[in-house]
Amino acid sequence: MLYPLKFLPLYKNVLWGGxxxxxYGFDYEPLPNCGELWALSSVEGRESVIANGFLAENTLNxxxxxxxxxxxxxxxxxxxxxxxxxxxxxxxxxxxxxxxVHPDDELAQQRGMSCGKTEMWxxxxxxxxxxxxxxxxxxTDPEEYRAALxxxxxxxxxxxxxxxxxxVYFIPAGRVHALGKGLMVAExxxxxxxTYRIYDYNRRDADGNxxxxxxxxxxxxxxxxGIRGHAHTHYHAHLNETTTLAxxxxxxTNLLPLDQPIRKNLEEVxxxxxxxxxxxxxxxxxxxxxxxxxxxxxxxxxxxxxxxxLFCEGPAKLLEVYIDTTDWADEAPEADxxxxxxxxxxxxHEHDCDCGCDHHHDxxHDCDCGHCH
Numbered sequence: 001m002l003y004p005l006k007f008l009p010l011y012k013n014v015l016w017g018g019x020x021x022x023x024y025g026f027d028y029e030p031l032p033n034c035g036e037l038w039a040l041s042s043v044e045g046r047e048s049v050i051a052n053g054f055l056a057e058n059t060l061n062x063x064x065x066x067x068x069x070x071x072x073x074x075x076x077x078x079x080x081x082x083x084x085x086x087x088x089x090x091x092x093x094x095x096x097x098x099x100x101v102h103p104d105d106e107l108a109q110q111r112g113m114s115c116g117k118t119e120m121w122x123x124x125x126x127x128x129x130x131x132x133x134x135x136x137x138x139x140t141d142p143e144e145y146r147a148a149l150x151x152x153x154x155x156x157x158x159x160x161x162x163x164x165x166x167x168v169y170f171i172p173a174g175r176v177h178a179l180g181k182g183l184m185v186a187e188x189x190x191x192x193x194x195t196y197r198i199y200d201y202n203r204r205d206a207d208g209n210x211x212x213x214x215x216x217x218x219x220x221x222x223x224x225x226g227i228r229g230h231a232h233t234h235y236h237a238h239l240n241e242t243t244t245l246a247x248x249x250x251x252x253t254n255l256l257p258l259d260q261p262i263r264k265n266l267e268e269v270x271x272x273x274x275x276x277x278x279x280x281x282x283x284x285x286x287x288x289x290x291x292x293x294x295x296x297x298x299x300x301x302x303x304x305x306x307x308x309x310l311f312c313e314g315p316a317k318l319l320e321v322y323i324d325t326t327d328w329a330d331e332a333p334e335a336d337x338x339x340x341x342x343x344x345x346x347x348x349h350e351h352d353c354d355c356g357c358d359h360h361h362d363x364x365h366d367c368d369c370g371h372c373h
Contacts, residue, residue, distance in 0.1 A: 002067055003289040005055065005300040007048040010038035015203065015211075018094030020125060020184050024296050036091055039298040040274060042084035043193050052291060060084055060300075073271035073303035075325040083114070086251055086321065088276055089187040090124070090296045097179045098200040098211070099133060099154065103221040104173035108194060116173040119189030120246045120253060122319060123167045124278050124295065127182030133160045134169055134177050134231035140224045149215070154199050159227040168233040168245045174223035186278050186296075188321055190250050196221055242320065254320040258282065258312040265307050271323045273301040273308070280316030285309040 011028040017035020021028070028034045040060070041048045047059040055063055061082045069077045076085060091097075102117035109115070121132075137159045148154045158176060163169070163183065171177050176198065179185065196218035200211045237243040237255050240262050246253040256262070258280075266273060266286075275284050276298045283292045284299045286308040291299045301308055310318060 001287065002070055002302045002304060003053050003287050004284055004291045004302070004305075005050050005060075005063065006052045006291050006293065007040055007060065007298060007300075008051045009296070010041060010046055010048065012036035012038065015205065016093055016095035016097055016181075018092040018184075020092045021090065021296065025294060026296060033094065034092060035094075036089055037296055038087070038089055039276065039296060040084070040086070040088040040300065042082075042191050043087060046193075053289070067302070070304045071272065071300075071302045073323075073325065075328050075330070076271050076303070076323060078330075079328070083191060085115075085191055085323065086274070087187075087189050087191045088274065088298050088321075089189070090184065091121075091179060091187055092184045093179045093181050095181045096201065098195075098197045099158070099176060099178045100195050100197050101176050101218050101221050102171075102173050102192070102195060107221055108192065113192065113194055115190050115192055117190050117192040117194060118173045118248060118250050119171045119187055120251075121169040121171065121179075121185040121187055122245070122253075122255075122278055123163045123165055123169075123183065123185050125184040126163050126165050126167075129162065130182030131160045131162050131180040132169070132178065132183060132231075133158045133180070134171065135159050135175050135227040136224060138226040140226065142219065142222075142224065145222070145224065149199065159231055161231060163232065168235065169231060170233055170246050170248070172223070172248070174221055176222060186276060186319065188246075188251060188253055188276075188319070245319075247324070250323070251321055252324055256310065256318045256320055258310060258316045258318065259314075261309060261311045263307060263309045266301070267306050269322050270303065270325055272303050273305075274319075274321045275299045275301065275308075275310070276319040276321065278317050278319055281313040282316040282318055283311040283313075285311065 011031055011034045013031040013033055014035035017033035019033055021034050021037055042060055047061050050056050050058050064071055064082045104116040136157055140157055148157050196214040198218050203211055205211050235243055235245055237257050239257050239259055243255045245255050277293045277295050279295055281294045283290055286301050286305045293299055
């Protein structure tokens, strides 16, 4: 039967990346840094590989192909098929990231992509003086934006602040944003690898070339409205209780600060639930399986699970992520006779899996071109 799934990390060496993740027990040698750790991914070519149980060495997409709605929820499977709808990362910025923006669903689909990118950040570490950018200081128009960009004064129009560990930032598609050096964040986003780079401090790549900008593509994506109040989300967390940090059509994210075991009923949640550890050491128990995890790791609890127990070794913090499909219309699944056939063989696969698949994941892939893949 199904069980909670843990995944091998995917490491990404980037120009601005740092080495804080080594302190969390991650080994990404021989890479010189790890700017992005992809903890759970369904992005083509960078699919997460299962690390535990009899499904080990299969990709997340392959597991969805076998278990369909039992793993991700019927509505999620009917809408997304074998593509997992969310991407989980840890980002370690030793230098400022480019000022950038992501398209929304409508624009992305017009440009041949499956979806846009709305995301959120949970700040895991913040060095003294570290800053981030989120939106415009005030309402701006395209003409003022173009003039500031051409003059090299774009940052004067943008809202920035100094975050602290535990701060939360919701970044809807269309909001201009950037992480500053000295920040490490957990990022939860739609499954999209599309970024429009607006300004990059005139940095050059390993070959000495200025990194590509996407000035015109970004124009159509930008929301020029100003930030009202602070950019970060205000919340009040309580030990061993659930606090909502973000709620949008793409995901709901809750925070669970733990210092003792708790049990949660999942019967009202009709999708998968992902637990991402952002501080300390914890364990997830569901469907008679216990899965340990430390900061930076994820566990995917199948949609068919009725409950979950959460444990910690000392104080720990978990993000709990799922999708609210209450308002989704019932959708017929896309015709896929291969998936249906494989699904019909799930019992055989569980007890006698010797498929000999040749799966791999690339820990050394280095792609920071900003193109939409």
